[in-house]
Amino acid sequence: MQLYNKLSAKERAELIDKAGKNRLTLSFYQYAKIGNPQLLRDHLFITWNGMDVLGRIYVANEGVNAQLSLPADRFNEFKAHLDSIDFLNGIRLNVAVEQDNKSFLKLKVKVRDKIVADGLNDDTFDVTNKGVHVNAETFNQLIEDEKTVLVDMRNHYESEIGHFKNAITPDVDTFRESLDIIEADLKDHKEDKNLVMYCTGGIRCEKASAYFKHKGFKNVYQLEGGIIEYTRQVKDKKLENKYLGQNFVFDDRRAERISDDVIACCHQCGEPYDVHTNCANEACHLLFIQCPKCKEEMENCCSATCQEIIHLPYEEQKALRKGQGNSNDIFKKGRADHLPYKKDLRNIFEVLQKKNV
8 A cells, every 4th residue: 555655746747748638726724633643644645646646745733724726627526535534624725826746756655743733832822813814805894994903924034025005024033933923023012903814725824813812912913814815805706906926936947927917126236027947056055036047157057056056967966965954054045145126124013113103
């Protein structure tokens, strides 16, 4: 019985091309008490592998977080399987704004301590006492209220390429960092302001809203379904789109275009651009923004040093990578000192001062 992926990304890409079928990219999450995450993990892998599902799925005692793609003609079969699982019956599926048959090239179902790395001790507060979920129309109305403080719950590299108008975008590398910053900077407004939050698909706000209510915030709201669902509702209901730029996504597409606005710039030359890439030097692999001109000149590298390395013999490059635990540096997402146009630092307090909050 196969319980793990056995094909390389290249082999899977070739199979997708050969199949000639359109695929759907979608995501969902659900908090629930799961007694045996490993058992559920194996069940999901076996079933979904048989449906040609690909993606990244986390299972924990607290629930499931899934980002995946599947053949469009097997969607009903996939949905029926979800509905056969009690806590996933009727779950909202966030279908991607932009589709790509190769958004995922492997099926990875992993057991984790948390479905989102939030660094919180859930035993210290009631995670079910969540904020008010609002749809796109109500969200648009709320964020025009002068009593509202709109906060982006994503990391800096996500909000850099796209965010809602007038949103506060904490300059953080991780979700956990933003929680204490937001609480500290809004400590004097726990009762007189509406704290409205949003993220990619809603999962981070789900936990954050309960956390902030525990910390004494009285009026806590979250955008239901996140940016993905907001975009769908805006199109379906012909609402005003208040989102600027792209929505960063955690698959091979990198981002979804929500509006034509380009609010970021190339980290190397400063020209307007908003598409991330990874440095071609595998020992670096830094994620940063690089325009086509710089990509050509720098050969998809983030620095002259990396550019020199990619021309070394393979064995020398492999030796340079040996023993390097560089994952944390990779996910600094464009903070490297050698990038002259990396995102400017700013904090919530400075933004609030400008808004006279």
